[in-house]
Amino acid sequence: MNIMARIITCSQITAAVEQLCREANYYLENDVRKALENVLAIEVSPQGKEVIKQLLANATIAADEEVPICQDTGAAVIFLELGQDARIEGGYLYDAINAGVARGYTSGYLRKSMVFPPLDGKNSGDNTPAIIHTKIVPGDRLTITVVPKGGGSENMSAVAMLTPAAGYEGVKKFVVDTVKKAGPNPCPPIVVGVGIGGNFEKCTLMAKEALLRPLGWPHPRNEIAALEKEILEAINSLGIGPQGFGGRVTALAVHVEIFARHIASFPVAVNIQCHAARHKSITL
């Protein structure tokens, strides 16, 4: 049997990544804009309302002028879903991705924020290397998602190796405490990604993947959707509000992802995302 594999070239991949880096930084996603418009009606604090209005005005300027929504154009986090029947030609996949990041951040006038070595490093000058996560999936396509992730919100993220005894209440408390501790630092209103289960690294990756789900989509499992709603209500009772100036709207959404866990472990990770929740995808 001779099956011709579907070919995706490195130059296609580089061009796609270049464009995604620029677009993710210039254009606020529609679901995020809609969420900000919705909470404008809910926010009771005048300073909080003013912040939301400024964020919406900012998004309009960024899109119209094709400039970044935020000067922190992030580390380039890239999620790949590579179909097992696809064939990459013309070079090494990760080199193609990094070439696209370097081009996108340069041609798009985006800030370069990566330094190496981490202890006392120099700026790499083109925002490489990207942080790449690859999943092998059925099929012969390649889906690329670029997530520019800023430092301010990433720094407020946390992981806890809870014990099974902590249970539902333990998870809820850890997530809400993490947001409370972060206060104004991660540019609220935030999106909160939570990973429950798996192990140490799996829960953190799920927390990040949770940020990719469109706002307004609850988890498909009813009990997890209920947990998301309950945590969101608890967070929005903290009073932090937009930018920490006070108010009801501290988070736009809480997204939880789950995985099986070891009988002895109960890992929970919280990845905090600023209001811009930047990400763009393409399928080749």
Place this chain on the structure above:
Amino acid sequence: MATKLIHTPLTDFDVSELRVGDQVLISGVIYAARDTAHKRLIALLGQGAELPVDLKGQVIYYVGPAPAKPGQVIGSAGPTTSGRMDPYTPCLIKEAGLKGMIGKGYRSPEVRKAMVEHKAVYLATVGGAGALIAKCIKKAEVVAYPELGPEAIMALEVENFPATVINDIYGGDLYEEAIARYAHK
């Protein structure tokens, strides 16, 4: 909630007029500096050497702007998290005469104490509104450490730059007041 117009450099009287929650519009020159620039400034102060910028009465804006596109003065230029500069700030207030800081997020008890004792204020501008904020910056010039790229010290000429007073010289803190007011049990 009052809106006050302020001009840099700031005097003790200027800062004494500001109260937690005030909206201010800043005009004049402010200095962009963040992590590595702070580290270098403190090292110079430790050696008794002269700073590349005289900070007496001045305001530092914690920002690492995006590169300017052709025709732009500066790229997007919103605030970065101020807390990272906390280890350096009391020294800049006490020894270099810094009067104001603009950023976002919490300050340490040490910074708040130095602000009260030496009359300096901390303001926040909206994190994530960098494209909007850049419109208030009329001129931008690197004045020290060009090799640091987005971390270089820049003199920014601003007009009606919007900010909110978080910490005044009387020990007030807007973030604490906000939670006390809006949290519901």
